[in-house]
Structures are given as structure tokens and as C-alpha cells.
Amino acid sequence: MNTTSWRDGLTAQHWKVLTGSFLGWVFDGYEAYALIVVLPMALKMLLLPDQLASQAVYAGIAIGVTLLGWGIGGLAGGVLADYLGRKRVMLWSVFLYALFSGLTALVSDFTQLGILRFVTGLAMGSEWATGVSLLAETWPNRARPKGAGFLQSGFGWGTFLAALIWYYLSSALPLGADSWRLMFVVGAIPAVFVLYIRRTLDESQKWKEAVLAKRWTATTGGSTAATSAKRPFTLFQLFREPEALRRTLIAFLLSVTTTTGWWAISSWLPVYTVGLAKTAGIENPAVWGARIALIYTAGAIVAYLLAGFIIDRIGRRWFLFLTYLGSLVMTVATYQWVTDVATMVWVAPINGFFTLGCAYVWMAIYPPELFATTVRATAASVIFNAARLVAWVFPIVAGTLIKSFGSVSHAALSIGMIYLLGLVLPWFLPETTGKDLPD
Numbered sequence: 361m362n363t364t365s366w367r368d369g370l371t372a373q374h375w376k377v378l379t380g381s382f383l384g385w386v387f388d389g390y391e392a393y394a395l396i397v398v399l400p401m402a403l404k405m406l407l408l409p410d411q412l413a414s415q416a417v418y419a420g421i422a423i424g425v426t427l428l429g430w431g432i433g434g435l436a437g438g439v440l441a442d443y444l445g446r447k448r449v450m451l452w453s454v455f456l457y458a459l460f461s462g463l464t465a466l467v468s469d470f471t472q473l474g475i476l477r478f479v480t481g482l483a484m485g486s487e488w489a490t491g492v493s494l495l496a497e498t499w500p501n502r503a504r505p506k507g508a509g510f511l512q513s514g515f516g517w518g519t520f521l522a523a524l525i526w527y528y529l530s531s532a533l534p535l536g537a538d539s540w541r542l543m544f545v546v547g548a549i550p551a552v553f554v555l556y557i558r559r560t561l562d563e564s565q566k567w568k569e570a571v572l573a574k575r576w577t578a579t580t581g582g583s584t585a586a587t588s589a590k591r592p593f594t595l596f597q598l599f600r601e602p603e604a605l606r607r608t609l610i611a612f613l614l615s616v617t618t619t620t621g622w623w624a625i626s627s628w629l630p631v632y633t634v635g636l637a638k639t640a641g642i643e644n645p646a647v648w649g650a651r652i653a654l655i656y657t658a659g660a661i662v663a664y665l666l667a668g669f670i671i672d673r674i675g676r677r678w679f680l681f682l683t684y685l686g687s688l689v690m691t692v693a694t695y696q697w698v699t700d701v702a703t704m705v706w707v708a709p710i711n712g713f714f715t716l717g718c719a720y721v722w723m724a725i726y727p728p729e730l731f732a733t734t735v736r737a738t739a740a741s742v743i744f745n746a747a748r749l750v751a752w753v754f755p756i757v758a759g760t761l762i763k764s765f766g767s768v769s770h771a772a773l774s775i776g777m778i779y780l781l782g783l784v785l786p787w788f789l790p791e792t793t794g795k796d797l798p799d
Contacts, residue, residue: 389518434745437486663717684782
């Protein structure tokens with residue numbers, strides 16, 4: 361009987377890498393969800409009277425430009441991490457998005473909000489791929505999926521923290537109608553975290569060795585890797601090598617499915633719940649939106665923490681298939697069948713388990729196993745962040761549909777059909793469960 365624990369062999373440095381990457385993703389999760397929960401209150405102050413009739417459209421634009429900046433910044437950051445190193449890019453990413461988040465608290469109109477959300481997105485985009493690559497390249501095979509799941513849980517804890525803080529602020533209103541600004545003041549705190557990164561984290565030895573050995577192939581490593589004095593541009597490699605192109609496109613489409621589903625559907629869940637509370641005549645319906653945001657995020661955190669164990673047990677492809685099947689079913693259940701807040705309390709965490717938890721966590725586990733070291737951060741960024749270059753329009757589309765149909769449910773059910781892609785595409789990717797990380 362094998363009694364070896366997945367934790368055996370993990371050193372203090374392994375846990376420091378996880379802590380640093382995890383905290384960076386906590387801050388990203390907080391920043392992303394802070395925007396969503398404050399928008400109803402913020403837009404009432406920032407929009408002109410004639411613009412308020414199109415509030416859903418402006419909310420979609422604010423979310424959309426954040427995604428657009430996130431996508432562009434993520435692509436650039438991933439490429440830079442493959443050339444300059446994981447640690448250096450992570451440090452600057454955290455510092456800059458903390459700075460721009462703090463400045464968001466000072467905006468006085470919607471144009472300023474849009475510009476700052478775009479540049480905040482640019483900075484945020486670089487952090488995830490660096491952390492995922494650093495952990496993948498330092499943790500042993502048996503522990504890597506678990507560590508990646510714990511890392512990804514940082515986004516859930518960040519969104520949970522944002523929902524919790526907003527629950528207090530929306531109830532207490534310490535600054536009255538300006539209380540939403542405090543959410544972005546808190547978002548500036550991660551600037552201090554750069555000291556932890558500088559003093560505690562080491563650069564990836566695997567990355568340094570691969571660069572030194574000039575292993576430039578995108579999908580194979582070790583002795584079979586091509587070497588050349590001149591390094592090819594990492595982004596071009598993903599589209600020049602046939603196998604790399606196939607893997608990149610399939611994983612990218614799955615990422616688009618996740619990103620579109622969450623930002624254009626699930627991000628409206630608090631607003632939808634507030635509408636249910638208003639219809640039922642419940643006092644202070646905004647508090648119900650904050651409560652459901654907390655419950656929804658709690659379901660996602662459970663998924664993050666369990667995902668590494670589940671995906672090792674059933675395999676990567678089955679995990680993806682069941683994730684998107686669950687997301688499709690829960691989208692229909694949430695927006696078609698739930699008609700009161702009491703039912704939403706039970707449905708929201710299951711929805712969060714699939715649409716925010718499982719639908720995102722695979723990107724921290726699977727892509728690093730599909731690509732070699734010298735292009736790993738670039739590939740992870742293309743898959744995770746470039747999806748936003750496509751998905752950023754869907755919050756705007758959703759806002760337009762909500763205005764046209766007069767409800768969130770019709771827009772959610774229409775866009776939710778994108779989850780059907782997730783039932784087919786996983787079977788065209790290689791199964792990597794139990795295999796070594798490519799060199």
C-alpha cells in the first residue's frame with residue numbers, strides 16, 4: 361500500500377512560492393470583483409442624468425474595458441516573463457495595478473473610470489501567468505495540481521474579500537454615496553506586497569536552465585528540444601509549430617468559453633438577485649445582492665481547493681467536460697428556474713462551484729503541462745488572458761440585451777449556450793495526468 365503523501369518533499373521555498381503567487385491572485389480577484397459590486401452605486405454618481413437610462417450598457421463598458429486591458433497586459437506580461445523572468449514581471453505587475461486601483465477612488469466621471477479601469481487591467485493581466493509558471497516549474501509532479509488549485513483559490517478568496525468588504529460598506533455607508541470609493545482605496549494595499557516578492561521568492565531555476573541551454577521548442581523539451589543561438593519570438597512559436605498551434609487554439613477557445621460565461625453571465629448574479637428582492641418587496645434589496653455574492657464565491661473557493669485532487673483522479677479531459685456541463689446546467693437553473701432569493705441561497709454556491717471555480721482552475725493546472733519551459737508563461741497568457749480580447753465585448757452585449765429584454769435572465773440564457781463548446785473541445789487535447797512537466 362502506497363502511503364506517500366502528496367506533501368512529502370515540499371520545502372519551505374515551495375510554500376513561499378505558493379504563498380507569493382496565491383496572494384498576488386487574491387489581489388487580482390479582489391480588484392476584479394470590487395468593480396462589479398460597486399458599479400450600481402458608482403454609476404449613479406458618475407453618469408449624467410440622460411445616461412442613467414442606459415446604466416446596464418455603461419456597466420458593461422466598464423467591465424469590458426477592464427477585460428480588454430487585462431487581455432493586452434496579460435499577453436505582454438507573459439512574453440516578458442519568458443524573457444526577463446517570472447519574479448521580476450510579477451513584482452511590477454502587483455505594484456502597478458495597486459497604484460492604478462488607488463487612483464480609481466478619485467475619479468469624477470465615467471470617462472476617467474473607463475481609462476483607469478483599462479490601465480488597471482493592463483497591469484493586472486501580467487500577474488497570473490507569472491505565478492502559475494513559477495509554481496509549475498518549482499513544485500514536484502505529484503503536488504503540482506494541488507498547489508495550482510490552491511493558487512487559483514486566491515481569486516476566489518479575493519472575490520470573497522471584495523464581497524465581504526462591500527457587504528459592510530453597502531450596509532454602513534460610512535461615506536454615504538461615496539462609500540464605493542473605499543473599495544478602491546483598499547485595492548491600493550497590495551503595493552506593500554512587492555517587498556515580500558523581492559525578499560522571499562527565488563527565480564525559477566527550471567526557466568534559467570532552459571534559457572541557458574537554448575531550448576526553444578514550444579511543446580517538447582529535454583533532449584529532443586531544438587536549440588539555436590537565436591531565440592525565436594515566443595508568441596510566434598505558439599502559432600508556427602503545428603502541435604503548439606493546435607493545443608493553443610483549443611485551450612484558448614475553452615478559455616473564451618469560461619471568460620465569456622463568467623463576465624457576461626455570472627457577474628450579473630448580484631444584480632439579478634437584487635431584482636428578485638425588489639420584486640418580492642424585501643427591504644434593502646442591495647444587501648441581498650452582496651449576500652449572494654458571498655455565497656456564490658464560497659462555492660467557487662470549495663472548487664478551487666478540491667480541484668487538484670479531483671483532476672488527478674478523473675483526468676484533465678473529463679474534468680473539463682464535467683465542468684462545462686455543470687456550468688451549462690447551473691446557468692439554466694439559476695436564470696430560468698430561480699424566482700426568489702430563498703432559492704438563490706441554495707443555487708448560488710453550486711453555480712459558483714462550476715462557473716467561477718472549476719471553469720477557471722483548470723487554466724492554472726493544465727496549460728503549463730502542455731507547453732515547454734521557454735514559452736510556458738507566454739502560452740499560459742495567451743490561453744488565459746488573450747481570451748479577454750474576445751470576451752470583453754460580451755459584457756457590453758449582455759448589457760445591451762438586458763436593456764432590450766428588460767431582464768438579466770434572457771441575456772444569460774442566450775449567452776450561456778457558449779458552454780456547449782466545453783462539452784466537445786476537451787477531447788481534442790492530450791491527457792497529461794501523471795506525466796512530467798515538459799522541459
